[in-house]
Amino acid sequence: MSAVPEALPTRVQVTEVGLRDGLQNEPVQLPTGDKAGLVRALAAAGVRQFELTSFVSPRAVPALADAAELVSALRDIPDLHFSALVPNLRGAERALDAGVDSVVLFVSASATHNAKNVNCRIEDSLAAFEQVARRLEGSGIEVRGAIATAFGCPFEGEVDVQVVGRIARHFADLGATRLSLGDTTGMATPPLVSERVRHLREVVPSLSPTLHFHNTRGIGLANVMQGLWLGIDRYESAIGGLGGCPFAPGASGNIASEDLVYLLDEMGIETGIDLEGMIEASRLASRLMGRPLPAQVSRAGPRLALADCSAVPTARG
Template sequence: MDQSQPMPSRVHVTEVGLRDGLQNEARHLSTEDKVALVRALVAAGVREFELTSFVSPRAVPALADAAELVAALEDVQGVHWSALVPNVRGAERALAAGVDSVVLFVSASQTHNARNVNRDIAASLAGFTEIARLLEGSGVEVRGAIATAFGCPFEGDVDVAAVGDIARAFVDLGARRVSLGDTTGMATPPLVTERIRHLREVAPSLSPTLHFHNTRGIGLANVMQGLSLGIARYESSIGGLGGCPFAPGATGNIASEDLVYLLTEMGIDTGIDLPALIEASGLASRLMGRALPAQVSRAGPRLSLSDGDAVATARG
């Protein structure tokens, strides 16, 4: 059955740099620096953030200030804050901090799930039931995230049926949205098509979000495939920050400014101002003390012109 859909006229971009981007960086930003970066992104028009993760500070020390970061942004209006939680304790902390949604994450491969959260897939899903009960009636939304949805660095190919089974489990938990995570950049356009079509068959009530890494250089090609399938939600990281501390070879997410540039040039609305986003990326680069992998921040938008008189004329 043909499941192609019209290309969206508006795309929702979720900024994950503060969580997925910073968790794998050797330099740990202060809460003050994180707040400055978030405010710059909000000024650029970003309205949805995966802001942090309520994990053990010993496991991911870069995110040890999760509660403090949420509190420091309490005055920001009109922005949705989500946070990853691995277990009931993390959900309790997230609820107390005042986030808008929690993201329950599980890997589609047993080996990666064991490395990531030290339990098998069944145990992770069973623990989510208690979290859903805890959040019932709180007004905090439950969202799902499936890591290694396109392939596992330890096991190789991941059966699409395993992704579908987890998606159905999230439906049973009351989730309306699920993110398919390309944890180590193993997604390809055919795999994107296969996963989305399968999800529409087995979990049609779920709204999918696509989360690509640019490990093998085709992150935006995968976005194009998602757009052709009518997917209107994507996650990206400012400057291309990112990686996974529990996946060898994982590199950064697709860069937010590269994604917004692509969408803008296609006439797709994001509500995000590209020049302001590039400025925010410059701040991220200065805070990290290094050049970041995003390309649009280096070259500028397509019509960023140079002064011809400033360039030497060829002689010969």
């Protein structure tokens, strides 16, 4: 991490991915009504950007089989942006019919992971995206890009930054307005974050990246700090630290949304999100999943949360 920040942002946009990336790898399949209730709790806390679901094969990811129904159940909430992952033209057609605000076209920087994740070659994924972009022209739906395994692959190891840059250029040529760099199995480190961000600024200056970290090895928020030092002002996170990829070994949860908001609050960086509301939403998520979630702040509370000293024993001796 550089000693002096390049351009520390004053405001950060947090996109909640718990409903998509968080639930896709969970053994519990939540009913649509429970998912909608969690979105409403998050919206009440001030969250406005959601990666809500994925229009993939229900056989591949059964937890997200209700994608269209979930979008429909939430149309009464104003001022929210719902994006959805789509792997191909068929998924884009379903997303268009459902009425999402943006689609996220996703591909892995690792050939092996892309084959496992969407059962095709990187080149075939990119070619399919051209069809999607043409289909969505004039629809009013924004096209975004996402690169999985952007910091390393559990099957291939190191991922060449040049490959990440080449895929990013393809997204820029398609007219994508945003690009997410996905840390699929928690292989990102602060030096890798700097390398990727600076390379993308050289090869695709029109696409400022969104950073998406997992906390697999415990340094998710350290990577956020490096991103902040580089001036990155968009991050993706999951309530309670839910998540993981069903097609990558060892893919544990995302950085927790409430932990991220707490960090940003303490740094004086605006998000428009209420931390106490996020803690309540995280507790709801924990009840729905039927287990404690890995987030820290929802257990400990904010830094200045006070305890009743009369309830704590006094040392004797």
